[in-house]
Amino acid sequence: MFFTVALADRSSDALVREVGALRDAVRATRAERPFAIDAWVTLPDHMHCLWTLPVGDRDFSTRWSIIKARFSRAMPIVERRRSHEARREHGIWQRRFWEHHIRDEADYQAHVRYCWINPVKHGYVERPEDWPYSSYHRDGGVIA
Numbered sequence: 643m644f645f646t647v648a649l650a651d652r653s654s655d656a657l658v659r660e661v662g663a664l665r666d667a668v669r670a671t672r673a674e675r676p677f678a679i680d681a682w683v684t685l686p687d688h689m690h691c692l693w694t695l696p697v698g699d700r701d702f703s704t705r706w707s708i709i710k711a712r713f714s715r716a717m718p719i720v721e722r723r724r725s726h727e728a729r730r731e732h733g734i735w736q737r738r739f740w741e742h743h744i745r746d747e748a749d750y751q752a753h754v755r756y757c758w759i760n761p762v763k764h765g766y767v768e769r770p771e772d773w774p775y776s777s778y779h780r781d782g783g784v785i786a
Contacts, residue, residue: 643695643702644753646740647710648688650733655686658775660717664689667712675705680750681757684775685764690757692750702741710735754785 649656657664661684668679682691695702714734744750761773770778 644690644692644742644744644756645702645706646688646690647706648736648739650736652687656717656734657684657689658686660713661775663716664709664713667709667716670712671705671708675701675708677702677705679777681754681781682777683757683760683773685761685766690753690760692744692753692757706739751785758783 664684672679676696678694680692680694683689693702717734742753744753758770758776758778761767761776762770767773770776771783
């Protein structure tokens, strides 16, 4: 599964400014509800990732909910929107996320590359290897 997850405030840099809290949220969630990270890139206001869940497990929504909640709890209190208060939300995240079911190996490889090239596309760096918040470094730019 490929995902795009974004902050509510698209001008925020919280995901890279607080990348340690994001990593902690992901690590804790994976310990409770395992999944493999095939590719991941974190940009200031959104992230893209490719996961493989255990066989027979399709509950990515709960995982995202937990990751978002953990990250939100680690953040300083921000201005809350009335609609978020009613749901006991912090208002940090967009409520939904975008998901894409990988169709085949070519689709998988295209989405791994998309993760790696995204910081270049947004003008943050000239080369994928220059962006510090990417699985490109773990994988050495090689798709397994």
